[in-house]
Amino acid sequence: MKRMKVLIVTCVFFSLLATRVSAICPTGMRLLDIVNWQSIFPITIAGIQVSRSTDTVKTIDSTKTPICICPMDIPPFFRVGLTVGFWEPARFIETVKDAWCMPSLGIDLGLASGVQLDGSSGGGEATGTSEHTFAQAHYFVFPIWELLGLLTDYICIEHNGFDVAYMTELDPLWQDDSLAAIIQPEAVLFANPVAQMACIADSISSASGLSLSPLFWCMGSWGSAYPLTGTIGSATNTEANAGIAARMIYKLAREGLVCDTNIDVCGCVPTPIWKKHNYKIHISYPVKDSHAHPIGRTGLLWESFKNPPYKIGQDNFIWMLYRRRNCCAF
Numbered sequence: 001m002k003r004m005k006v007l008i009v010t011c012v013f014f015s016l017l018a019t020r021v022s023a024i025c026p027t028g029m030r031l032l033d034i035v036n037w038q039s040i041f042p043i044t045i046a047g048i049q050v051s052r053s054t055d056t057v058k059t060i061d062s063t064k065t066p067i068c069i070c071p072m073d074i075p076p077f078f079r080v081g082l083t084v085g086f087w088e089p090a091r092f093i094e095t096v097k098d099a100w101c102m103p104s105l106g107i108d109l110g111l112a113s114g115v116q117l118d119g120s121s122g123g124g125e126a127t128g129t130s131e132h133t134f135a136q137a138h139y140f141v142f143p144i145w146e147l148l149g150l151l152t153d154y155i156c157i158e159h160n161g162f163d164v165a166y167m168t169e170l171d172p173l174w175q176d177d178s179l180a181a182i183i184q185p186e187a188v189l190f191a192n193p194v195a196q197m198a199c200i201a202d203s204i205s206s207a208s209g210l211s212l213s214p215l216f217w218c219m220g221s222w223g224s225a226y227p228l229t230g231t232i233g234s235a236t237n238t239e240a241n242a243g244i245a246a247r248m249i250y251k252l253a254r255e256g257l258v259c260d261t262n263i264d265v266c267g268c269v270p271t272p273i274w275k276k277h278n279y280k281i282h283i284s285y286p287v288k289d290s291h292a293h294p295i296g297r298t299g300l301l302w303e304s305f306k307n308p309p310y311k312i313g314q315d316n317f318i319w320m321l322y323r324r325r326n327c328c329a330f
Contacts (some may be wrong), residue, residue: 025101025108026285026313034104034284034320035089035144039292044085053087055292057280058210061085061326062262068328070266081330083265087280087292087322090158093248094138095241097315099169102138103285104318117169119230119315133240134231135317137174137248139166156327166252168230174251180227183254187226190217196224206296211276219246219276220296228254237315238283238307239299245281245319246295250274262324278324285318286311292322 041053046066053059061083068083094102099117100109119135141163145154168174173182181187189195199218202211206220219225222243223233228251234240252258259268262278282292287306307314 024312024314025096025098025316026103026106028106029104030106030285030318031104031142031147033288034092034318036282036284036288036290036292036320038290039280039282039320039322040087040089042086044083046082054290055280056209057292057294058208058277059085059087059324060210060262060277061324063265063326068265070328079328079330081328083326084156084329085262085324085326086156088158088261088325089144089320089322090142091321091323092140092142092284093245093281093319093321094140095135095244095248095317095319096138097135099136101316102164103313103316104140111169117175131234132231133234133237133244135241135244135315136230137166137168137244138164139248139252141165154329156325156329166248166257168248173228174230177227177229177231180229183251184226184228187217190224190226199224202296203298206294207298207301209294209297211279211294211296213275213277216273216276218296219243220294221298222246222296225250236299236303238303238317241315241317242281242283242299242303242319245317245321246276246279249279249295249321260323262326265326265328280322281319282322283317284320285316286313292320 038054041051042049042059043051044061047064063083066082068081070079071077072079094104097119100111117136141160143158143160145157146159173179198215202215202218203220205212217225222239225247228247230244232240232243253271253274256270260271260275260278261268263269276295280292280294282289283306289302293302
């Protein structure tokens with residue numbers, strides 16, 4: 001009988017070791033509840049602002065001229081139109097503590113290697129800081145206008161299908177700071193106190209509504225943009241995950257998988273060095289924010305009660321990404 005009890009206790013012990021002790025992946029699809037429609041504003045037509053935004057984010061369009069001319073493949077080989085600018089909710093990013101968890105779809109793939117790839121939060125030597133956070137990230141193509149059947153004949157709207165475009169669980173560069181140097185060799189230039197002190201200016205500017213794109217190695221109060229991995233020094237877990245989502249944008253831009261829609265009105269332009277001010281994000285889960293924020297804005301202004309401990313799926317986040325689109329419409 002005693003041997004049986006020991007066997008039972010041993011089995012329970014090892015089953016607990018095999019059980020994932022991180023956050024619980026939430027169930028239920030929530031795709032239609034992640035967009036804050038007020039964040040598509042301001043809208044400009046022919047260089048004139050026709051609507052305002054409730055977001056305190058400064059918008060800088062690539063051109064304010066009313067008339068635009070773009071090339072065509074057929075005669076007369078050019079087209080004339082009006083410039084139109086708006087914030088397009090075309091992508092979203094998940095940053096998750098539970099590997100293979102997709103809170104937007106309510107799916108946990110539950111692959112065997114998940115425990116080894118799970119995120120963490122706490123002290124460590126990897127970042128050289130007293131606190132660090134690691135999370136996996138998933139990048140989704142999300143053409144909401146197309147999914148809702150709205151503006152389907154409008155040239156300035158993306159007409160792709162919904163897609164899970166990138167999962168970092170499959171990317172060894174995301175897991176290791178040393179391997180990430182393959183795609184970011186310039187990071188060594190900014191690993192010094194002088195370069196990091198410059199980020200103070202970006203932190204102040206982003207708090208007032210504008211990320212300073214010339215300081216591309218900074219993410220304001222969210223820390224350094226390098227390395228392009230899932231490990232980041234952090235003061236709070238929510239702000240750290242916002243930084244990880246922003247790093248995902250930069251990483252995909254570096255790899256040529258993301259292009260900027262606010263540089264040329266005639267098309268999307270690759271940006272190996274990202275233009276931070278052309279993006280803004282807002283937290284959609286665990287608690288949805290009512291405003292979008294520029295990259296690097298201090299969490300003191302927006303993160304309160306956004307990751308409550310009683311919420312199912314705590315530490316698994318959804319970030320709605322708005323990219324500024326400046327387009328030649330005709």
